[in-house]
Structure formats: structure tokens, C-alpha cells
Amino acid sequence: MTFQDPSFILFTILIIFLQFLAATTSLCRTFCNNIPINYPFAIDDGCGAPQFRHMLNCSATDLFFLTPSGSYKIQTIDYNKKTVVIFDPSMSTCSILQPHHDFIMTEIQSVTIPPSPDTVFVLMNCSIDSPVLNHYRSLCFNFSGHSCDELYSSCTSFKLFHILSNATPPCCFTTYDTVKFMSMNILDCTHYTSVYNVDSLKGVGPLDWLYGIKLSYNLPDLGCERCAKSGGTCGFDVETQGFLCICSTTTNATRDCGNK
Ligand SMILES: *[C@@H]1O[C@H](CO)[C@@H](O)[C@H](O)[C@H]1NC(C)=O
Numbered sequence: 001m002t003f004q005d006p007s008f009i010l011f012t013i014l015i016i017f018l019q020f021l022a023a024t025t026s027l028c029r030t031f032c033n034n035i036p037i038n039y040p041f042a043i044d045d046g047c048g049a050p051q052f053r054h055m056l057n058c059s060a061t062d063l064f065f066l067t068p069s070g071s072y073k074i075q076t077i078d079y080n081k082k083t084v085v086i087f088d089p090s091m092s093t094c095s096i097l098q099p100h101h102d103f104i105m106t107e108i109q110s111v112t113i114p115p116s117p118d119t120v121f122v123l124m125n126c127s128i129d130s131p132v133l134n135h136y137r138s139l140c141f142n143f144s145g146h147s148c149d150e151l152y153s154s155c156t157s158f159k160l161f162h163i164l165s166n167a168t169p170p171c172c173f174t175t176y177d178t179v180k181f182m183s184m185n186i187l188d189c190t191h192y193t194s195v196y197n198v199d200s201l202k203g204v205g206p207l208d209w210l211y212g213i214k215l216s217y218n219l220p221d222l223g224c225e226r227c228a229k230s231g232g233t234c235g236f237d238v239e240t241q242g243f244l245c246i247c248s249t250t251t252n253a254t255r256d257c258g259n260k
């Protein structure tokens with residue numbers, strides 16, 4: 001085989017192609033459809049932070065946040081503000097009424113990535129025996145000048161509560177802690193919805209509220225910055241959960257990738 005030999009040229013092309021494949025077939029996918037996946041999140045096991053292991057699922061069309069109560073479609077991830085907006089497909093909104101459904105997070109999730117303080121849970125059509133109308137009345141508040149009456153009179157779906165009962169059924173704007181400590185059955189309200197970015201909804205009617213749950217995460221820097229600066233991808237050992245800096249498909253380091 002010589003340099004001019006066609007088989008040598010083919011062989012060379014094959015080697016270059018294989019190297020290209022190895023470089024692009026990274027261990028940690030950085031996108032799910034059009035949503036960027038960066039630390040601390042990951043869709044491949046061993047990538048990202050172990051605290052967020054098994055929390056995301058990437059399907060052919062969507063990215064989901066997994067909790068014990070279901071899979072919630074991720075709408076956006078803001079890595080600067082450290083927030084994730086998810087949507088509960090079984091909750092009610094301005095255009096659809098659906099029977100209540102618990103929103104349950106694991107203990108780890110409620111500590112590492114809880115709903116943000118500017119996310120409000122709205123319990124609707126509560127029975128007069130509901131704890132939030134009695135002993136726990138103080139858990140309800142009006143947000144940004146909005147009241148339940150306004151909700152029941154504005155959207156097609158919520159108007160139904162007015163129409164079907166002659167009175168205005170009670171409702172309650174509350175925080176995630178209320179639904180965390182009391183299940184929907186205990187709360188005794190037939191429907192719920194959730195609204196985020198509530199601080200910017202002053203003077204904005206329910207038709208234009210942002211329906212969904214905004215989660216807010218925070219993690220101490222566990223050495224990821226150093227690894228990323230050296231060109232690595234942050235991950236962890238799937239057995240020990242110890243930090244790993246993934247330098248290439250064949251090399252992992254405990255801190256950084258050095259200056260190769
Ligand atoms: C490097 O770490 C990743 C993530 O834990 C793992 O999938 C991979 O097999 C490791 N590679 C080596 C060469 O140890």
C-alpha cells in the first residue's frame with residue numbers, strides 16, 4: 001500500500017470518519033430537541049449533578065420533568081436565573097376544567113428544586129368544610145391585587161363554577177407549601193391551577209396569566225466550574241455518586257482535564 005494507492009486513501013478517510021464519530025458521539029447530550037441541557041441537568045445517566053439524577057426524560061418531541069405524581073412538560077430552562085418552567089397537563093386553565101390532581105415532588109426535589117416564591121397555586125370550587133376556608137384560612141391571600149371573584153368571572157372555563165352553582169364557590173390563592181402538606185383530597189377543592197411570575201401580573205387579567213409552575217433550583221458549586229474551564233463536562237460516578245469530570249469518551253478525571 002503506497003500513498004497513491006486508492007485503498008490507502010480510502011483507509012485514511014475511514015480513520016478520519018471514525019475519529020469524527022467518536023468526537024461527536026458525546027456521553028452527555030447537550031440538547032433535548034431545542035432545549036439546551038447543561039449542568040446541573042442531564043438526560044444521560046452519569047452526567048450533570050447527582051442531585052438531579054433521573055429527573056428529566058427526553059422524548060422525540062418534548063422534555064419532561066419527572067416527579068412521583070407524573071411527567072411535566074418543560075417549557076423553558078433559564079440557566080442564569082436558575083429556573084425551570086413546567087406545565088401540568090392535568091390541571092385546569094382558562095380554557096379547560098379538569099378534576100384536581102395532586103402535584104407531588106420527592107423530598108429531594110422539594111429541597112433542591114422547589115416551586116419559586118412567585119408561583120401561586122389556585123384552589124378552586126372549595127367545599128365550605130375545606131381547611132383553607134376554616135382553620136387554615138390564613139394560608140390564602142390575594143396576589144397582585146387579584147381576587148377569586150375575578151377568576152370566576154373572566155375565563156370561559158372558570159365561569160362554569162358560577163353558572164353551575166348559583167353562588168360564587170370559594171377559592172384560595174396559596175403557596176406550594178399548602179399543597180405540599182395537604183393533599184387535594186384533604187384540601188377539598190375540586191379543581192386547581194397554578195400561575196407563575198405573579199409579581200408582574202398586577203393589572204393583568206386571568207386570560208393573560210402565565211399558567212404553569214416555575215421551579216427554582218440552587219446547588220453549591222461542587223467543582224463543576226473548574227472542570228468546565230478545562231474543557232470537561234461535569235458528571236458523576238453512577239455507583240458512588242462522586243464528582244467526575246468527563247474529558248472525552250475514554251477519559252474521566254476527578255477534578256479537571258488538565259492541559260493536554
Ligand atoms: C466516565 O464517566 C461517565 C459518567 O459516569 C461514564 O458513563 C463513563 O463510562 C466513564 N468513562 C470511563 C472511561 O470511565
Ligand SMILES: *[C@@H]1O[C@H](CO)[C@@H](O)[C@H](O)[C@H]1NC(C)=O
Nearest residue numbers: 054056057058059060066071
Ligand atoms: C421516558 O420516556 C419514554 C418515551 O417517551 C418512556 O418510554 C420511558 O418510560 C420514560 N422514562 C421514564 C423514567 O419515565
Ligand SMILES: *[C@@H]1O[C@H](CO)[C@@H](O)[C@H](O)[C@H]1NC(C)=O
Nearest residue numbers: 125126127160161164169190
Ligand atoms: C364544585 O364542587 C361541588 C362539590 O363541592 C361539585 O358537586 C360540583 O360538581 C363542582 N363544580 C364543578 C364545575 O365541577
Ligand SMILES: *[C@@H]1O[C@H](CO)[C@@H](O)[C@H](O)[C@H]1NC(C)=O
Nearest residue numbers: 140141142145146147148149
Ligand atoms: C381579596 O379580595 C376580595 C375582593 O376584592 C376581598 O373581598 C377579600 O377580603 C380579599 N382577601 C384578602 C385575604 O385580602
